[in-house]
Amino acid sequence: MKATAEKIENNKVKLKIQVDAQDFEKALDKSYMKNKGKFLIPGFRKGKAPRKLIERYYGEGVFYEDAFNEIFHEVYWKAVEENGLEPVDYPTVEEIEQIGSGKDLVFTASVVVKPEVELGQYKGIEVEKVEYNVTDKDVEDALKRIQERYARWVAVEGRSIKEGDLVTLDYQGFVDGQPIKDGSAQNYALEVGSKSFIPGFEEQLIGLNAGDEKEIKVTFPEDYGIEELKGKEAVFKVKIHDIKEKELPELDDEFAKDVSNFETFEEYKAHLREDLEREAQNQARVQMEAQLLSRVVEGAKVDIPDVMVEREIDGMLSNFELGLYYRGLTLKRYLELTGTSMEDLRAQYRQEAYTRVKTGLVLEKIAKVEDIEVTQEDLDKELEGLANQFNITVDEARKRYAEGLERRKDELLTRKTIDFLMDNAVIVDKAQQPEQDKQQADGKAEHTGEGANQQTVEGTAAE
Amino acid sequence: MIYGKDDVLRKKSRPVEKIDERILELLDDMAETMRHADGVGLAAPQVGILRRVVVIDVGEGLIELINPEIVESSGQQRGAEGCLSIPGMRGEVIRPEKVKVKALNRKGEPIEITGTGLLARALCHEIDHLDGILFIDKVVPGTLVEG
Numbered sequence: 192m193k194a195t196a197e198k199i200e201n202n203k204v205k206l207k208i209q210v211d212a213q214d215f216e217k218a219l220d221k222s223y224m225k226n227k228g229k230f231l232i233p234g235f236r237k238g239k240a241p242r243k244l245i246e247r248y249y250g251e252g253v254f255y256e257d258a259f260n261e262i263f264h265e266v267y268w269k270a271v272e273e274n275g276l277e278p279v280d281y282p283t284v285e286e287i288e289q290i291g292s293g294k295d296l297v298f299t300a301s302v303v304v305k306p307e308v309e310l311g312q313y314k315g316i317e318v319e320k321v322e323y324n325v326t327d328k329d330v331e332d333a334l335k336r337i338q339e340r341y342a343r344w345v346a347v348e349g350r351s352i353k354e355g356d357l358v359t360l361d362y363q364g365f366v367d368g369q370p371i372k373d374g375s376a377q378n379y380a381l382e383v384g385s386k387s388f389i390p391g392f393e394e395q396l397i398g399l400n401a402g403d404e405k406e407i408k409v410t411f412p413e414d415y416g417i418e419e420l421k422g423k424e425a426v427f428k429v430k431i432h433d434i435k436e437k438e439l440p441e442l443d444d445e446f447a448k449d450v451s452n453f454e455t456f457e458e459y460k461a462h463l464r465e466d467l468e469r470e471a472q473n474q475a476r477v478q479m480e481a482q483l484l485s486r487v488v489e490g491a492k493v494d495i496p497d498v499m500v501e502r503e504i505d506g507m508l509s510n511f512e513l514g515l516y517y518r519g520l521t522l523k524r525y526l527e528l529t530g531t532s533m534e535d536l537r538a539q540y541r542q543e544a545y546t547r548v549k550t551g552l553v554l555e556k557i558a559k560v561e562d563i564e565v566t567q568e569d570l571d572k573e574l575e576g577l578a579n580q581f582n583i584t585v586d587e588a589r590k591r592y593a594e595g596l597e598r599r600k601d602e603l604l605t606r607k608t609i610d611f612l613m614d615n616a617v618i619v620d621k622a623q624q625p626e627q628d629k630q631q632a633d634g635k636a637e638h639t640g641e642g643a644n645q646q647t648v649e650g651t652a653a654e
Numbered sequence: 655m656i657y658g659k660d661d662v663l664r665k666k667s668r669p670v671e672k673i674d675e676r677i678l679e680l681l682d683d684m685a686e687t688m689r690h691a692d693g694v695g696l697a698a699p700q701v702g703i704l705r706r707v708v709v710i711d712v713g714e715g716l717i718e719l720i721n722p723e724i725v726e727s728s729g730q731q732r733g734a735e736g737c738l739s740i741p742g743m744r745g746e747v748i749r750p751e752k753v754k755v756k757a758l759n760r761k762g763e764p765i766e767i768t769g770t771g772l773l774a775r776a777l778c779h780e781i782d783h784l785d786g787i788l789f790i791d792k793v794v795p796g797t798l799v800e801g
């Protein structure tokens with residue numbers, strides 16, 4: 192086989208492929224063997240007629256198409272490899288120039304290949320320093336959230352309902368003396384102040400005792416979800432069964448021992464602070480990386496084939512679909528519910544898909560130019576991390592994850608390349624420092640610090 | 655209830671030193687949580703408490719175990735397991751057919767229980783939780799499935 196490649200448009204390559212006559216002959220034979228059962232020639236039982244006879248009867252070209260398909264895949268990929276191409280789409284057969292028994296097969300095919308990237312500046316790029324300081328308040332807030340998580344509902348006796356109580360009650364609602372459809376329940380557990388009932392309802396429970404019955408008068412809001420009830424006055428007959436209050440655990444050494452491997456509360460709190468700080472640092476790093484990447488990517492020039500963007504959208508859509516699936520929705524149903532067309536949805540993703548593709552290509556190019564590679568050492572380090580995380584030995588981790596890791600090499604390379612860029616960036620501390628700016632920065636820090644807490648403390652456990 | 659990725663599930667639980675009101679409340683809460691979730695067993699780390707406390711009910715009544723320890727095991731059984739902390743996943747795990755467990759009951763008295771079949775499986779599964787081990791760590795390769 193001989194193959195030559197020629198650039199026709201920016202990212203399109205035309206391949207001219209010549210297959211030796213004898214190889215094509217083999218493909219013809221193969222096709223004959225596969226298909227001979229389909230031909231009926233007088234004087235022969237089905238499948239027994241020789242090839243030459245079938246060709247004479249049905250025309251010389253009877254096996255060409257099938258033989259071509261038979262051989263195409265193999266020779267195409269050989270041609271791609273020989274010419275060092277990186278296709279990003281399926282090939283199109285352009286023209287079959289010569290085909291026939293005893294002749295070389297000659298044809299042309301075109302395919303879209305990965306575009307060349309012209310890098311802009313990527314070293315010494317200025318990145319504005321992002322820093323989040325974990326404040327005492329952040330730590331206290333995080334502790335409060337943990338405390339809430341371990342709260343219990345405890346029955347109270349001898350007092351009336353207060354805001355924040357969990358009340359078990361029966362209720363039955365009436366409008367104009369008629370029972371409201373689906374407007375009643377028994378032994379319903381309602382947190383007073385949770386605003387899960389219409390305005391005014393929960394407030395009027397305050398002061399009632401277990402065993403009390405009362406008629407509560409409320410007005411359905413104008414924007415209520417059920418048309419007939421909008422703005423209507425209603426009476427709810429309620430009966431209180433029991434009242435519970437939230438009991439938060441004491442934050443003491445016993446608590447620390449219960450929920451962690453620390454002996455004292457102080458140690459536990461110190462560890463929590465470290466967690467928050469690490470999280471805050473990560474978050475700051477992520478934001479600085481985003482700044483840096485967008486500048487590096489902006490500075491690079493690359494003519495991205497549409498097909499790459501469309502493929503990326505496909506990938507994003509199937510992720511989105513999976514997410515919907517977990518929430519019990521299909522993509523089709525989602526489109527119906529939101530009144531969106533598939534085209535609209537794709538269009539919404541297009542910009543982001545384009546950026547992702549470009550970022551990927553740029554990082555790949557930088558890795559190539561800078562000789563960044565994922566080494567065995569990197570893989571070992573990754574395995575160590577996994578072993579730590581799962582409480583197993585490195586050998587066990589190797590057995591279990593080595594294969595998966597191989598597949599994650601691209602991801603690791605991306606990580607390594609971004610780290611390289613960060614190491615070569617110039618971090619500028621702009622908060623140095625008119626007083627006003629500093630205050631702003633502090634305000635931001637507090638806000639994001641909270642986000643960081645959430646991740647460490649609650650992001651790990653879904654209730 | 656604590657799920658999947660939380661590292662509380664990966665930590666070793668401490669022995670209970672004193673059976674006080676807190677531990678009794680914990681036992682009650684765990685039994686309620688287990689029933690509510692339709693489980694056959696629950697270990698304290700699954701509700702975020704790193705104490706060696708387990709409740710089990712395989713349909714033969716509630717078993718409450720404090721500081722349980724497997725002292726004898728024999729035989730082998732292979733069967734599917736799931737975990738309330740790893741919803742939606744099942745996989746086959748090989749466990750002893752019979753185990754003998756020593757523990758304290760809620761009054762602090764030493765007890766001994768011997769379980770076979772499902773009870774043996776539940777005992778092993780829950781006691782593993784107290785050491786930060788999940789069934790997915792022991793699953794027969796290739797048998798882990800959704801559902």
